[in-house]
Structure formats: structure tokens, C-alpha cells
Amino acid sequence: MPSLLLSSPSELDELKKLTQKKSKKEESMAAELYQNGSLEDEKKSKKKKKHKNLDAEDGEIDDSDGEGSEKKISKKKRKASDEEGSNTIIDAAAVNGTALKKLKLKKKDEDGEVIARGEDEGAASPNAVSKFRISKVLREKLKLKGIESLFPIQAMTFDSVLDGSDLVGRARTGQGKTLAFVLPILESLTNGKYKAARKTGYGRPPSVLVLLPTRELANQVYADFEVYGGAVGLSACCLYGGSPYRAQELALKRGIDIVVGTPGRIKDHIERGTLDLKFVKFRILDEADEMLNMGFVDDVELILGKVEDVSKVQTLLFSATLPDWVKKISARFLKHDKKTADLVGNEKLKASASVRHLVLPCTRQARVQLIPDIIHCYSRGGRTIIFTETKESASELAGSLPGSRALHGDIVQAQREVILAGFRSGRFLVLVATNVAARGLDIQDVQLIIQCEPPRDVEAYIHRSGRTGRAGNTGVAILLYEPRYSYSISRLERESGVKFEHISPPQPADVAESAGSDAAKAISNISDSVIPVFQSQAEQLLSSSGLSAVDLLAKALAKAAGYTDIKQRSLLSSIENYVTLLLQAGKTIDSPAFAFSILRRVLPNENIGGVKGLSLTADGMGAVFDVPADDVNAFVEGQENANMVTIEVLKSLPPLHGNDQSRGGDTRRGRFGGGRFSGGRGGNGNSGRRNGGLHGKGNGGGRNRFNKRW
Numbered sequence: 001m002p003s004l005l006l007s008s009p010s011e012l013d014e015l016k017k018l019t020q021k022k023s024k025k026e027e028s029m030a031a032e033l034y035q036n037g038s039l040e041d042e043k044k045s046k047k048k049k050k051h052k053n054l055d056a057e058d059g060e061i062d063d064s065d066g067e068g069s070e071k072k073i074s075k076k077k078r079k080a081s082d083e084e085g086s087n088t089i090i091d092a093a094a095v096n097g098t099a100l101k102k103l104k105l106k107k108k109d110e111d112g113e114v115i116a117r118g119e120d121e122g123a124a125s126p127n128a129v130s131k132f133r134i135s136k137v138l139r140e141k142l143k144l145k146g147i148e149s150l151f152p153i154q155a156m157t158f159d160s161v162l163d164g165s166d167l168v169g170r171a172r173t174g175q176g177k178t179l180a181f182v183l184p185i186l187e188s189l190t191n192g193k194y195k196a197a198r199k200t201g202y203g204r205p206p207s208v209l210v211l212l213p214t215r216e217l218a219n220q221v222y223a224d225f226e227v228y229g230g231a232v233g234l235s236a237c238c239l240y241g242g243s244p245y246r247a248q249e250l251a252l253k254r255g256i257d258i259v260v261g262t263p264g265r266i267k268d269h270i271e272r273g274t275l276d277l278k279f280v281k282f283r284i285l286d287e288a289d290e291m292l293n294m295g296f297v298d299d300v301e302l303i304l305g306k307v308e309d310v311s312k313v314q315t316l317l318f319s320a321t322l323p324d325w326v327k328k329i330s331a332r333f334l335k336h337d338k339k340t341a342d343l344v345g346n347e348k349l350k351a352s353a354s355v356r357h358l359v360l361p362c363t364r365q366a367r368v369q370l371i372p373d374i375i376h377c378y379s380r381g382g383r384t385i386i387f388t389e390t391k392e393s394a395s396e397l398a399g400s401l402p403g404s405r406a407l408h409g410d411i412v413q414a415q416r417e418v419i420l421a422g423f424r425s426g427r428f429l430v431l432v433a434t435n436v437a438a439r440g441l442d443i444q445d446v447q448l449i450i451q452c453e454p455p456r457d458v459e460a461y462i463h464r465s466g467r468t469g470r471a472g473n474t475g476v477a478i479l480l481y482e483p484r485y486s487y488s489i490s491r492l493e494r495e496s497g498v499k500f501e502h503i504s505p506p507q508p509a510d511v512a513e514s515a516g517s518d519a520a521k522a523i524s525n526i527s528d529s530v531i532p533v534f535q536s537q538a539e540q541l542l543s544s545s546g547l548s549a550v551d552l553l554a555k556a557l558a559k560a561a562g563y564t565d566i567k568q569r570s571l572l573s574s575i576e577n578y579v580t581l582l583l584q585a586g587k588t589i590d591s592p593a594f595a596f597s598i599l600r601r602v603l604p605n606e607n608i609g610g611v612k613g614l615s616l617t618a619d620g621m622g623a624v625f626d627v628p629a630d631d632v633n634a635f636v637e638g639q640e641n642a643n644m645v646t647i648e649v650l651k652s653l654p655p656l657h658g659n660d661q662s663r664g665g666d667t668r669r670g671r672f673g674g675g676r677f678s679g680g681r682g683g684n685g686n687s688g689r690r691n692g693g694l695h696g697k698g699n700g701g702g703r704n705r706f707n708k709r710w
């Protein structure tokens, strides 16, 4: 359940200590209570012998179990309140009065997973822009952009930011976190707390500093500040590496209100004496976890330390993912009485709920043939972003996918901007990118995300898949994985809360069929004037081919659609001209070695040599494997050589052992991992490395590693 509340950590810490033990049921009851009520409600709830405990780190709601401890909590609360001055627990309703009390949560699926969304019905909505302290000129600008209501993260945090609090904000990808800080900051500078205090005039130093992890993202956030800030007379500039200093220095010299940029270049400007951060009123760390993860902690600390009086500056930290280690680090940058608005909180699903999350087995060699068919079937004619793990594979893949372009850290900045602009404008529809495009990028009509292999950490999965399904739209994210690494899917599933749909690769025949119908339409549009010119050749062809007119026309359609033959594609590894077979023996097949021993009994050795990717089925009663299309008959006929043995061609892949989360900590994999047939399937060494990648990022020491790869 998302925590629709803002919490004050020191008080929450106190409360947390009091109630370590709690039941799930109590937890959810308390969460409900807090979602629906304010402190008033809390008092009422005492009558019901309920009380709440709030987790200091992320504002999650806890509950403890008795009246005795309830009294203790109240006492502690008062104590904490006395010590911290204004520290009080503020729930969603209290944040924005009754408007937020009615904050709408839309049910998304049967699992009861919830996505909070803004409403579109204009002024009638409890989150209507008009119900917030947003000036007319900004309201009009928002309306021009089609924004009439605030999204929940914006509604929840608006008053707190405007009224001067430091804040940690988390909401799923595409839920409007950028405007959650842009709007209250602009109001604060032009009509609020900092109206009188902010510097104005020629040569003025900036009042706002926004730090982001990538140049592309910096540009995007800068664009928002330009649009909305420009409307209220505030100027912005964007400072990032790879672009000339001169223009940036000129802008700073003339005077600027808002500086958006990446830590490296901001630091350079500070060191060159061209950027003065003494009078900054707002510091924003967007995609905070990524920035710290990339090893920018020292730079960020140095930059943030340049303000004159920290107590007079507001610091805001936003991301869709806030691992615990970031929350701890944030204590260094944010004030003690910071608020936390966490729309993900304890919810199982951390990734976007408006995205279909699919997984598909595919070997590395099969990718290039498979991806165009995936795009054909799933992109709905919109844009596709393909993520690779390395710069090299991004370039390589883009080189073999017609109509696509690569984007990664080795491409010079000016070119990166041209590529992104081309993708945004629809000049080309497929972008092959490294993680430089994983965070924050908001591009219209991205319908499909393809990840070529499971990313090393769950955060990367969440952000990459979140490039689609934004602002209430839906999208599809397809994760390709080497069949032998299927265990990494279970891991991602566990950590992201996503329940992956396992799909089979699109068959070339299906794709060709739809291309054929396009070709048929195109043919029916061809002018009759061509008939006399081609007629005699057509007649000649018909008589010499020995085919019927329909068959011949089918061939002509295939040619028009770009096909000269139709290959089969294996369900197991997506390799062309391979077919996936199922072996059963009327009893349990509990190891690949046993499956091979059965095959050896019914088939000659030369056929066995062609078997690829043998995997056990989840029910323990069979094994699936790929064979070259030409060998299929030999295998199917081979089943006659032994009683009870069946070998059949599969039309869809059954659940496989290791794909199923419920079998997560399986023992069987251990047994055959590393064996001859496993091909590293168990992959204990690799698995350890991958898991290490996931859990082992303590303090952002991975910067170089990441930078090299992107």
C-alpha cells in the first residue's frame, strides 16, 4: 500500500522503536486508517483500540498491538513533538485539506495492485489545478499542455514544498515527479516565501539548482523550467558536459534564476568561478539514487555545500526508486524534519502498473532476427526503445536494425542531441540505447521497450520499463533472456514485484502473414495501367510454373512483402530454423542427464549432437529442447523406438523449471548446474556475481564500471 502521508523522520524513528513486532493484517489496517484520515481520525481510531507506527525511512505505516503501547506512543509522540518543535505527522488529507482526502486511487488489476492517477475531469476533480495555490499564468500554461489536475505525487507534495519543507518524493515512473517540484518552486519564488528574498537584476546568481544524472535528462527538465518558468518571468539554463562552456558562461554572467545540470559540469563552473551558488533557495536531486549510484556523492556534496546558509535552503530529492542506502545518504543532504511522500511504499509492485511486463527466451545470436518481429507485433506503430548492456552492443544492434539509431556515452554530445531530437520528432522510430536513456526520459508514444538481457539491478529494470506507459498511457516492456539464465527472471520478479508474462517468440509465419495483408492492400491500389505491360509475362509464368494462379499470386505477394522463404523459429531460444520439441517418458525427468540418456536410447548420436538448450519442464515430467528443423522428423520418428517415450513438436512453451518464482530457491538447479548439459544453466558463479551486482552497491562505488559500459 502506498503511504499517502508525509512524515517527520525523527518522530517516526521514536515510534518505530516502540513497535518492532507487527502483523501484516494490522499493518494494512493501519495503512488504511492513515490513508483515509488525519490526526483527528487518529484520535477517533483510539476508540477502536488501534494505533499506528510509522517507519522513519520511507513513511511506511506500521501498527502495533495494544492499548498499553498506544499510550506509550502518544507520550513518545508528544515528546518527539516537543523536541522537534513543529514535527507533526501530516497525512495526505492534511497536506491539502479536503481535496486530497478524496485523492483517487484507481484499481489496475485483479491482484489489487493500485496505481494512483490524477483525474482528467478538470475543475470537478479534487486535484484540479485551480484548487492549489497556482497562479493564473501558470494555470493557463498548464491548460495549454492539457494539464487540468495534478497527479497524486504533485498534489501530495505541493503545499509542503511551497510552505518551505525539505522533501523526499517517490512515485512510479511516468507519474509526474518533475512538475511535482517545478510548480511549487516557481510559485515559491514568484508569489511565496522567497518572493522578496530572491536575487533579481543583471548578473543575479541562481535561486534554484537542479542536479540530474544524465545530460539528456538535464535537457528535458530544463525544457520544463523554460516553459513554466518563462511564463512567470524566470530564466533557466542547462549546464552539462560535452557542450561548449562559452554559451553557458554567458548565460550565467547575464544572470539566471534556475540552473539545471549534471554534477560534473556544475562542479567545473563552480571551480572556474562562473557559478555562484551562495544564494540558492532550492536544491533538487532528481533521480537521486542514480546520481549517487554513479559515484557522484562527493561532487554532489561539494556542490550542495556551496550555499551560504544551509538552514535557509530547501532540498528536494525525487526518484521512482529509493533504495535504503539512498535514504540513509539523504540524511546528509536534507534537514532533519524533512517530509517523505512515498507513493510506492510497501507495495509489492515497484515498477509501472500501466506497463505489460513480458519475458521471452532468446539467445544472443537470435536477437537480430527476432527483434524486428517483436517490434512488428508489439509496437503498435509507435516508438520502441531497445536497451543493451554495453555501448558496443548498442552500436552493433543499431547497425543491423534498419531504421534505428544508437544512443550511448561514446557518441559526442551534439550528435546525442540530434539523435534524441530525431527520435522525439518521429524521424526514426527505434532507438537502441544503453542506460543513458534509462532514467527519466519522457518521450511521446513510446509503445515498446525491449531489454536485450536482464539488467544487473532491479532499479534499472524499473526505470527502463518505465519509458513506456507514462502519464496514464499503457505500454509493453519485453525482457529477453538467455534460456540458461532463466533464474535471473525469478530474481527480478521477486524484487520488482512484477509478475512476468512468459510469451513465445512471434513466428516468422505470423509476421509474414500480416506483412502479406499489407502487400495485398498495396497491390489492390496499383493502377490497372500496369496490366497490359505485365500480362504476357504473367501468362508465361503461370503456364511454366506448374502452380495454380492462387499459389503463384501467393508467391508474388510474398515477394512484395519482402519474403523469399518462411523459416520456423524455436520457442525455446528464438533461433531461426530450429524447432522446439517436448520429450516425455511417462515418469519424472529430473535432470538433463536423464533426458539425454532417454534420447540416446531412441536416436542415433549424430542427431543428439544437434540438441540445443535442453531444459526441464516445471511439472518435472518432461524436457524441452531445440533441434535443427531438418532433424525434426528423425526425432518424431525416434519415439517409436521405445515404449512410453513421446517426442512432439511444441506449439507453445510450457512453464519451465527455474522460470517459476515459487520454485525460486530450487535444489534441482544446483544438482545439474555446471554439468555438461547445463551449459552454465545453474550458473552458480554468474548468479553470485549478478546478485552481488544487485545488492552490493553500498555507496555508489560503481561509477567507473557503469560509465565504461554506457
Ligand SMILES: Nc1ncnc2c1ncn2[C@@H]1O[C@H](COP(=O)(O)OP(=O)(O)OP(=O)(O)O)[C@@H](O)[C@H]1O
Pocket (backbone or CB within 6 Å): 118, 146, 147, 148, 149, 150, 151, 154, 171, 172, 173, 174, 175, 176, 177, 178, 179, 319, 320, 439, 440, 441, 442, 466, 467, 470, 471
Ligand atoms: N498533472 C498532470 N496531468 C497530465 N499529464 C501530466 C501531469 N503531470 C505530468 N504530466 C505528464 O506526465 C509525463 C511524465 O511526467 P514526468 O516525466 O515528470 O514523470 P516522472 O514521474 O518524473 O517519471 P520518471 O520516474 O520516469 O522520471 C510527462 O509527459 C508530463 O508532461
